[in-house]
Amino acid sequence: MTQHNDPVVSADVLIRFADWMVRAVVVVVLLFAYLAWVERDPVAALPAGGAVLVAVSAWHRVTQAPEPKAARAAGPAPVSIADVDRMTCRELQLLVASLLRRDDVGGVHAPTSRVDLSSEVLGHTPTGRTVLVRCHRDAPRRRLGAAAVQRFLDDTLGVRATDLPVLVTTGRFTRSALALGESRGLVLLDRTQLATWLTGRPTRLTPHLGA
Incomplete structure (x- = not known):
């Protein structure tokens, strides 16, 4: 962990x-x-x-109720990265779920997590590829290293196989983490990418959602 x-x-x-x-x-x-x-x-x-x-x-x-249906249908309200920094782990998870729905990812659900400070969101692209997004609630200056990326890879490519693994952090990634993620086909979104995603502009994830 x-x-x-x-x-x-x-x-x-x-x-x-x-x-x-x-x-x-x-x-x-x-x-x-x-x-x-x-x-x-x-x-x-x-x-x-x-x-x-x-x-x-x-x-x-x-x-423990998830997002209201009306909120899911309306999509995410305008949120800044500063707002994200004040969110709990569960709120970050629900925000990511709403962003995926906005980007036409289907079957999105965000299981309640009570133990870990990371949480996951599941769904599938319009072409049927499975998506698993792990959300890390981290300090803005914290850097996730290659070890955290490897743990996620072990989960998603091993026991919990998925077509499109995505790792999101409200902090940043080390160079070794970015290199490992790129070599293994993992989409990594740090706080800069997350801030871009909030505005609706393309991120590293965007090209994969239509595939």
């Missing part, structure tokens, strides 16, 4: 952790309250417990 020392990224991890801690506390409190109620009045507690379970499930679905 790529190591991140960006304080903004660290804050993103803390936000995720705090979110799960709040959820855990709420569930534990509800559980103990329910058990106490069951002891006093099991007949009334059973339907009430079912209602609480439905409410908790709905809460989870709402808070």
Whole structure:
């Protein structure tokens, strides 16, 4: 796993952790309250417990919901690279998904990632080629090296075979990373390329989307 020392990224991890801690506390409190109620009045507690379970499930679905359909249909709102630097990992993932949809990539979906600080977006080009984009939320001055590129290649060309592997970073790539990516047919988009992509202008990815 790529190591991140960006304080903004660290804050993103803390936000995720705090979110799960709040959820855990709420569930534990509800559980103990329910058990106490069951002891006093099991007949009334059973339907009430079912209602609480439905409410908790709905809460989870709402808070983890992907982009609204209206937002997907309308495409991405104007975003600058400065806006991207303030995004969480999940927000970056959804932004990349919306950019792919704008560029006519079909079947785009962005599975929720809770563990890693990189996330992936999947889809296929109009000609049916599979696309896998891994998004790295990095500090602007951070440089991803050849090791990170090799790990991605091992994933996409090994266990998770894909026709068009794309690696996006909000930071930059080292020269060795760029050389390795070019030699292995990997599309690398750094923050400069990402800023260009946001405006709708051609990037290194553009020629591959129509192929």
